[in-house]
Amino acid sequence: MLKHIRNVSDESVVEQWSENIYYQYFCGETSFVSGVPCEASELVHFRKQLPVRQTYNRILKKLAIDQRL
Secondary structure (H helix, E strand, C coil): CHHHHHCCCHHHHHHHHHHCHHHHHHCCCCCCCCCCCCCHHHHHHHHHHCCCCCCHHHHHHHHHHHHHC
């Protein structure tokens, strides 16, 4: 989700995750963790294994509508 929300590369997501407590909180961490969570190439393999039935566009559009309320 972070990759698609920010429209950045996998490498950038991994780098920003290690520096940004908000990214970590969004992903479920309860305290700041220094260091990278995984290699960027692992994100590609993970996405291929997910049976995605919805597009990110639909999810993001719903989130935008929900935030306006």
